[in-house]
Amino acid sequence: xxxxxxxxxxxxxxxxxxxxxxxxxxxxxxxxxxxxxxxxxxxxxxxxxxxxxxxxxxxxxxxxxxxxxxxxxxxxxxxxxxxxxxxxxxxxxxxxxxxxxxxxxxxxxxxxxxxxxxxxxxxxxxxxxxxxxxxxxxxxxxxxxxxxxxxxxxxxxxxxxxxxxxxxxxxxxxxxxxxxxxxxxxxxxxxxxxxxxxxxxxxxxxxxxxxxxxxxxxxxxxxxxxxxxxxxxxxxxxxxxxxxxxxxxxxxxxxxxxxxxxxxxxxxxxxxxxxxxxxxxxxxxxxxxxxxxxxxxxxxxxxxxxxxxxxxxxxxxxxxxxxxxxxxxxxxxxxxxxxxxxxxxxxxxx
Amino acid sequence: xxxxxxxxxxxxxxxxxxxxxxxxxxxxxxxxxxxxxxxxxxxxxxxxxxxxxxxxxxxxxxxxxxxxxxxxxxxxxxxxxxxxxxxxxxxxxxxxxxxxxxxxxxxxx
Numbered sequence: 518x519x520x521x522x523x524x525x526x527x528x529x530x531x532x533x534x535x536x537x538x539x540x541x542x543x544x545x546x547x548x549x550x551x552x553x554x555x556x557x558x559x560x561x562x563x564x565x566x567x568x569x570x571x572x573x574x575x576x577x578x579x580x581x582x583x584x585x586x587x588x589x590x591x592x593x594x595x596x597x598x599x600x601x602x603x604x605x606x607x608x609x610x611x612x613x614x615x616x617x618x619x620x621x622x623x624x625x626x627x628x629x630x631x632x633x634x635x636x637x638x639x640x641x642x643x644x645x646x647x648x649x650x651x652x653x654x655x656x657x658x659x660x661x662x663x664x665x666x667x668x669x670x671x672x673x674x675x676x677x678x679x680x681x682x683x684x685x686x687x688x689x690x691x692x693x694x695x696x697x698x699x700x701x702x703x704x705x706x707x708x709x710x711x712x713x714x715x716x717x718x719x720x721x722x723x724x725x726x727x728x729x730x731x732x733x734x735x736x737x738x739x740x741x742x743x744x745x746x747x748x749x750x751x752x753x754x755x756x757x758x759x760x761x762x763x764x765x766x767x768x769x770x771x772x773x774x775x776x777x778x779x780x781x782x783x784x785x786x787x788x789x790x791x792x793x794x795x796x797x798x799x800x801x802x803x804x805x806x807x808x809x810x811x812x813x814x815x816x817x818x819x820x821x822x823x824x825x826x827x828x829x830x831x832x833x834x835x836x837x838x839x840x841x842x843x844x845x846x847x848x849x850x851x852x853x854x855x856x857x858x859x860x861x862x863x864x865x866x867x
Numbered sequence: 868x869x870x871x872x873x874x875x876x877x878x879x880x881x882x883x884x885x886x887x888x889x890x891x892x893x894x895x896x897x898x899x900x901x902x903x904x905x906x907x908x909x910x911x912x913x914x915x916x917x918x919x920x921x922x923x924x925x926x927x928x929x930x931x932x933x934x935x936x937x938x939x940x941x942x943x944x945x946x947x948x949x950x951x952x953x954x955x956x957x958x959x960x961x962x963x964x965x966x967x968x969x970x971x972x973x974x975x976x
Binding site: 558562563566635636641642643644675676677698699700702703704762763765766768780781782 | 906907908909912913916918919921941942944945947948976
């Protein structure tokens with residue numbers, strides 16, 4: 518069981534900055550995220566896009582913002598449960614919570630801060646009629662263990678980085694790799710496109726373009742995919758079909774936690790502390806809603822800051838505290854580090 | 868600058884005639900959101916960067932639209948339920964010459 522003070526669900530910019538504000542109050546944080554890396558949408562969808570409305574940064578790439586936040590929170594040694602989705606929550610008699618992920622990892626904390634953005638990222642599934650019949654029987658949307666594909670015939674479809682990168686990777690593992698895309702052009706990084714071209718020339722990847730998989734055939738497990746290329750329709754034997762069409766966020770299991778939901782977002786009390794209808798559970802950033810809500814990173818930072826003050830009061834109801842400026846108090850990390858403003862040097866003039 | 872009229876068929880098949888301002892640098896996806904014609908979180912997920920295709924729509928009228936950018940074209944190549952008249956709403960900016968535009972929102976994926 519992982520124990521912490523504030524359990525943050527979602528490791529996007531708002532979730533990450535919560536660690537900093539909590540750290541100033543000597544509260545420890547642990548983050549859960551369904552994605553395998555921190556950064557949320559900034560890292561997953563648009564790491565190379567510039568953002569122009571982060572105060573103090575005339576321009577910053579989304580990926581750099583995430584790197585900076587990770588550096589900023591480093592002294593507060595946050596824990597991470599990545600690649601796991603927060604599935605269930607249980608409130609204990611003492612008012613604290615146990616949150617369990619889809620992989621069974623349990624986390625215990627007196628405060629839960631949901632900073633889940635638009636939700637957890639789920640694979641986008643192509644509209645092939647019997648696709649769900651073959652899930653885990655030859656159809657996978659995420660490659661968890663490449664060994665599954667050893668000496669197998671694999672068909673991948675998609676035109677982005679993950680389709681290209683996995684096609685390249687699996688040539689060393691699988692018996693055959695076929696990449697199918699609706700266009701001759703690919704959206705991935707130039708290096709990857711060139712590498713696929715090279716592997717195609719060497720006969721290690723079969724490229725079928727412009728084409729798409731329109732059907733699946735098999736008895737107990739997948740045996741063939743049906744491919745449409747122009748007017749031609751043909752079948753291809755395969756053991757695995759991996760559609761890689763990116764990820765799309767869905768609110769998911771959080772919607773069943775008994776929280777008040779409005780417009781696919783969690784209602785909070787914005788006049789006070791961004792607490793939800795369940796005391797001890799807060800919602801901050803894009804995942805919440807209140808009158809006048811704006812889904813902006815900078816608003817998420819503000820919400821995280823106020824929320825941490827409230828969380829502190831909830832954990833220590835009898836302690837008096839006033840907010841300290843970092844210019845005055847510096848930043849004392851849990852790792853023993855201390856950052857503070859340099860002291861003025863006084864020199865007299867004779 | 869004046870407002871223009873756009874007819875938008877939502878994902879349930881209901882037609883809405885809405886007014887869209889030409890002076891706010893708005894795009895069609897934002898118009899749909901401002902009139903709440905699709906639930907929040909199901910459209911404009913990437914914010915309008917042509918990176919998610921959640922605002923895909925079918926253009927029903929004969930208006931001349933801005934040429935498709937490389938980004939939009941390749942995003943549509945990975946989207947589902949794509950037709951010859953598919954466009955990404957976030958890439959169609961509201962301009963006077965689009966008065967009378969008719970579109971239908973593509974299904975949510």
